Amino acid sequence: MQRHFDEQIQELHERLLLMGSLAESMIQTAMRALIERNESLSQEIYRKEKEVNELQIEIDDRAIKLTALQQPVGTDVRFLFMASRIASELERIGDQAVNIIENVHYVLKASALKPLIDLPMMGESAEKMVREALQALVERDCVLANRVLEEEKKLDAFNNQIFRELLTYMMADPGTIERALALILISRNLERVGDHATNIAEEVIYLVEGREVRHHHESKTLAASE
């Protein structure tokens, strides 16, 4: 029985990893669509979104069934609750990729506003956070999880810089307002990807160390953008 249970826990890890790599690749594709001005990539994103959604339901069902049938105790219960919450974070990362591709549509409606120096870097930073948070989970690695929390500060700095720069564009030429707003929203979408990765990293730290690191305040305001 125990062996069987361990195998099922292992499978749950693998499904989470698969879901994580799908979500990460969705962000990557959405950013490529922006950079290469290629909206046809959206098809790939919508296809993967369906997979991610199905995986969330599957992972949730597995966690609940394992709990009900195997009646685990201690850390195993904690992990099963966590798996269910992490799946919902990953599903929201997928949603953000969809939001990005929809915002890209508005960016591509007109000529390029400026070279997109910072947004691609911000995208890479967000993808890295997702990848490392999942790796931290699999390896129960708190050092790596803490690195994800550190990386979030970088993401906030990108967000502020992008916001300030685009604000000057809008002030100087109202004709740029719509495109600039779409870019601002994309940088906020990426920031939210970072938030979800941070939530996963915090879950890992809690699972491993039993230390509560949730509820650092995540600021999503104009203030944060100045």
Added chain:
Amino acid sequence: MQRHFDEQIQELHERLLLMGSLAESMIQTAMRALIERNESLSQEIYRKEKEVNELQIEIDDRAIKLTALQQPVGTDVRFLFMASRIASELERIGDQAVNIIENVHYVLKASALKPLIDLPMMGESAEKMVREALQALVERDCVLANRVLEEEKKLDAFNNQIFRELLTYMMADPGTIERALALILISRNLERVGDHATNIAEEVIYLVEGREVRHHHESKTLAASE
């Protein structure tokens, strides 16, 4: 044993309700600060944020401990997983109230842009969604839960209207861009409150009917605002 277990499930409901009414009152206070141009109300919000955060940890611990110690089966397991996820939705509603009050700070830095006709109504609509989602949970009422899903469309319509109106202000007078952006962000904060209430309502429908209604796509894009 069973009686004790039922009592603890009942207590969990009560803690969720308390957490929900705190989160709802935080949104209400943040909107009052905007309407009455009274920033000192922020103190009350930060105080309640602490309470809400503590309640999340408490509810999560209760759910995990009940699962580990009482080894529940079937619907009870499902409810315990759900309680943990609903607590995290409520905590995020509290975060949005903090974001709103921080954005209010930027609105109040300058004279009023226009009478705030739509934002207060949007705020009331979002608060109502939170209240009804919690009520649907307690009463296992799918009709009410579905009403919350309907209400979200109203919130989206408000958001679009507010966005369009503020866009014309920004276009006409770049001097209004910062204030207008803060108001746009507040309407997005309220939209996210609605999203979290919707997530709770969807959990209720899933718990009661076993029907999966999650993964309607929540659009948070410029597209959604046009």
